[in-house]
Amino acid sequence: MLVCGEPSGDALGAQLMAGLKQLAGDRIHFTGVGGLAMAREGLKSLYPLDTTAVMGLREVVPAIPAILRRVKQAVAFAVATKPDAVVVIDSPDFTHRVARGIKKRDPSIPTVDYVAPQVWASRAYRAKAMAGYFDLVLALFPFEVPFFEKFGLKAAFVGHPVIERAGKVTGGKALRARLGVASDAPLLALLPGSRTSEIRFILPVFYGAVQLLAGIIPGLVTVLPTVPHVAARVRAATAEWPTPLHILEDEADKYAAFDAADVALAASGTVTAELALAHTPMVVGYKVGGLTYFLSKFLMTVKYITLINILLGREAVPEFLQSRATPENLALALGRLFSDAGAGAAQVAAMKEFSAALGEGSEAPSLRAARVLLDFVEKN
Numbered sequence: 001m002l003v004c005g006e007p008s009g010d011a012l013g014a015q016l017m018a019g020l021k022q023l024a025g026d027r028i029h030f031t032g033v034g035g036l037a038m039a040r041e042g043l044k045s046l047y048p049l050d051t052t053a054v055m056g057l058r059e060v061v062p063a064i065p066a067i068l069r070r071v072k073q074a075v076a077f078a079v080a081t082k083p084d085a086v087v088v089i090d091s092p093d094f095t096h097r098v099a100r101g102i103k104k105r106d107p108s109i110p111t112v113d114y115v116a117p118q119v120w121a122s123r124a125y126r127a128k129a130m131a132g133y134f135d136l137v138l139a140l141f142p143f144e145v146p147f148f149e150k151f152g153l154k155a156a157f158v159g160h161p162v163i164e165r166a167g168k169v170t171g172g173k174a175l176r177a178r179l180g181v182a183s184d185a186p187l188l189a190l191l192p193g194s195r196t197s198e199i200r201f202i203l204p205v206f207y208g209a210v211q212l213l214a215g216i217i218p219g220l221v222t223v224l225p226t227v228p229h230v231a232a233r234v235r236a237a238t239a240e241w242p243t244p245l246h247i248l249e250d251e252a253d254k255y256a257a258f259d260a261a262d263v264a265l266a267a268s269g270t271v272t273a274e275l276a277l278a279h280t281p282m283v284v285g286y287k288v289g290g291l292t293y294f295l296s297k298f299l300m301t302v303k304y305i306t307l308i309n310i311l312l313g314r315e316a317v318p319e320f321l322q323s324r325a326t327p328e329n330l331a332l333a334l335g336r337l338f339s340d341a342g343a344g345a346a347q348v349a350a351m352k353e354f355s356a357a358l359g360e361g362s363e364a365p366s367l368r369a370a371r372v373l374l375d376f377v378e379k380n
Contacts, residue, residue, distance in 0.1 A: 001030075001031045001032040001077075001078055001081070001083035001085070001086045001087070002016070002017070002030060002031075002032040002033070002034060002038065002043065002086075002087050002088075002089065003032045003033045003034075003074055003086065003087070003088045003089065003095050003098050004033060004034055004035070004038070004049070004088075004089040004090060004091060004095065005033075005049065005089075005090065005091030005093075005094040005095055006035075006049060006090070006091050006194065006195065007035055007037075007049065007194045007227045007229075008090060008194065008269065008270040008271075009089040009090035009091050009095075009115065010034050010035030010036065010037045010038050010049065011037050011165075011270075012089055012090065012114065012115060012161050012366075013034050013037070013038045013043075013087075013089050013114075014034070014037035014038045014040065014041045015161045015164060015366035016087070016089075016114065016161070016366050016369055016370060016373075017030060017038060017041040017042070017043065018041055018366065019364070019366040019367040019368075019369060019370030019371075020370040020373065020374065021041070021042075022367065022370070023367070023370050023371060023374055024370075024374060030042060030043045031043070031044075031046075031077070031081060031083060032045070032046065032074070032077075032086075033045050033046050033047065033049070033070075033074055034049075035048070035049045036228070037251070046073060046074060046077060047070060047073065048229075049229065050229045067094060068097075070094075071094065071097045071098055071101060072101070074098045074101075075098055075101035075102050075105060078098075078102045078106075078109060079102065079105045079106050079109070082106070082109060083109065084110070084377045084380070085109075085110045085111070085112055085373065085376065085377050085380070086098075086099065086102055086109060086110070086111050086112065087111075087112045087113075087114050087138075087373065088111070088112070088113055088114070089114045089115055090114070090115040092116075092117040095113075096113075096117075096130070096133070099111045099113070099133045099134060100133045102133075103132070103133040104133075110135045110136070110376070110377070110380050111133060111134050111135055111136075112134065112135065112136045112137070112138060112373065112376065113130065113134045113136070113137045113138070114138045114369065115138075115140060116130070116137045116138075116139065116140075116144065116148070116155075119147075120143070120144065120147050127147065127148055127151040127153060128151045128152075130148075130151070130153055131148075131151050131152045131153040134153060135154065135376075135380075136154050136155070136156065136372075136376055137153055137154070137155040137156070138155075138156060138158045138369045138372060138373065139155045139156060139157045139158065140157075140158070140159065140160040140161075140358075140365075141157070141160070141311075142157045144157070145157050156372045158365050158366075158368045158369040158372055159358060159359030159362065159363075159365030159368060159369075160273065160358040160359060160365055161364075161365040161366040161369070162270060162273045162274055162277065162358070163277060163355060163358050163359060163360045163364075163365060164364050164365065164366060165255070165274055165277065166277040166278065166355070166360070168252070168255040169255045169256075169258050169259050169274075169277070169278040170255065170256065170259055171252070171255070171256035171259060171260075172256055172257075172258075172259030172260030172261075173260070174256065175223075175253065175256040175257060175259070175260045176260050179223070179246045181221050181223075181244075181246075181260070182219075185219050185220075185221050186217050186218075186219060186220050186221065186262055186263075186338055187221050187222075187223060187260055187261045187262050187263075188210070188213070188220060188221070188222045188223070188243075188261060188262070188263055188264070188265060188334065189222075189223050189224075189225070189257050189258060189260075189261035189263070189264040189265070189266075189275075189280065190206055190210070190222055190223070190224040190264075190265050190266075191224075191225065191264060191265070191266035191267060191271045191275070192206055192224070192234075192266075192267050193267035193269060193271075194226070194227045194229075194230060194269075195230070196230055196233060197288070198267055199230055199233050199234060199237060201287040201288060202267050202285065202286065202287055202325075203234070203237050203238070204237075205285060205287060205325055205326070205327060205330065206265055206285070206330070207237075207238075207241070207242070207327075208326075208327025208330075208331075209265060209285070209327040209330035209331045209334065210222055210241070210242055210243055210265075210331075211242040211327065212327050212328065212331035213331045213334050213335060213338075214242050214243050216331075216335050217335065217338050220243045221243060221244045221245075221246075222241070222243050222244070222245045222246070223245070223246045223247075223248065223257045223260070223261065224238065224245060224246070224247050224248065225248045225249075225253060225254035225257050226247060226248070226249060227249065228249055231247070231249050234247060235247060255274075255278070258274065258275060258278040258280050259278065259280075261280055262281075262337075262338065263280070263281050263282065263283070263334055263337045263338055263344075264280050264281070264282040264283075265282065265283050265285065265330060265334060266282050266283075266284055266285075267284070267285065267286050268284055268286040268305045268306055268319070268321075272284055272306050272307060272308065272317070273307050273308070273354075273358070276307075276308045276317075276351040276354050276355070277351070277355055277360075279348045279351050279352075281337045281343070281344040281347040281348065282317055282337075282347070283317070283318045283319075283320070283330055283333040283334050283337065284305070284306045284317055284318065284319040284320065285319075285320045285321075285325040285329075285330050286305060286319070286320070286321050286322070286325060287321075287322055287325050288322070304319060305319055305321055306319045307354075308350065308351065308354045311354055311357050311358075312350060312353060312354060312357070316346075316347060316350035316351075316354070317347060317350070318333040320333070
């Protein structure tokens with residue numbers, strides 16, 4: 001049984017499913033909660049992801065009753081069907097409630113966490129609590145294994161499955177031709193996030209940045225990959241846009257946009273790792289509600305918010321958080337990437353270093369995760 005809570009987890013779940021099918025063939029059957037990507041791998045989801053794909057206090061609080069209903073539904077299904085393992089993927093505020101609920105009602109059901117919360121970056125005490133309701137963590141980074149094990153939680157390093165998407169980054173020339181974007185036109189990819197709260201807080205700032213950037217980059221064109229459950233909101237929010245804008249909903253078009261774009265402006269999240277693997281120079285901007293940010297300041301123990309910067313221990317990619325995420329700051333950083341080839345080249349060099357740190361070049365992480373998971377299930 002696989003359970004995810006938002007599109008980024010859905011993509012990871014689909015990769016894990018593909019790895020499991022490659023190793024186990026038709027011996028394996030999937031149930032649980034997923035999105036379009038997992039559906040394409042054969043999962044019939046208990047319910048859609050729109051209820052649980054929320055972030056920020058202002059958005060989460062009104063959705064709490066619906067989210068808790070979904071938690072109870074997933075827990076009840078697991079207890080009734082007794083799967084050989086329950087794998088929860090990312091979105092810990094939602095998925096960990098499912099794992100806790102399952103362990104409370106039936107401790108015999110094995111539970112696995114795939115993409116554990118970055119407790120080494122904030123609220124490390126959560127690792128001790130996790131040891132009470134997880135039997136195994138599939139760790140994305142090698143340093144996570146000793147970290148979790150010191151809290152009594154078994155962990156296995158499998159690598160970050162995002163590196164498997166590097167091969168999908170293709171088709172940029174064809175996308176430009178289809179959209180009518182000249183091969184020499186400056187093209188900016190916009191990635192404002194996949195949550196409704198991100199569209200609300202971040203997209204207006206991106207609008208301001210693009211408006212300023214258009215004044216200094218003649219002929220600027222923008223492309224905005226999004227996901228179906230927020231596409232209508234994105235279209236409404238971008239009805240009046242300062243440059244030619246192309247909104248894309250297809251996943252293949254997203255990777256083609258990474259290939260086609262000269263520069264990207266992205267919200268913090270998995271997409272920044274995808275852009276790094278695509279070697280697309282980027283600027284990161286992120287905003288949340290005021291209360292959410294105020295509380296988070298007391299919990300964070302890392303200097304950066306972007307994964308490439310965290311892993312490399314330096315600001316390889318410019319990032320602007322909360323009050324620093326202004327149209328002026330973003331436009332200035334983007335303008336430098338468009339006008340200074342050296343700045344882009346420095347990012348690409350850092351991105352190659354980042355890819356190596358994620359495990360690029362060895363066995364596919366999702367296949368390694370599938371192998372570890374199957375071994376765990378058979379031993380149980």
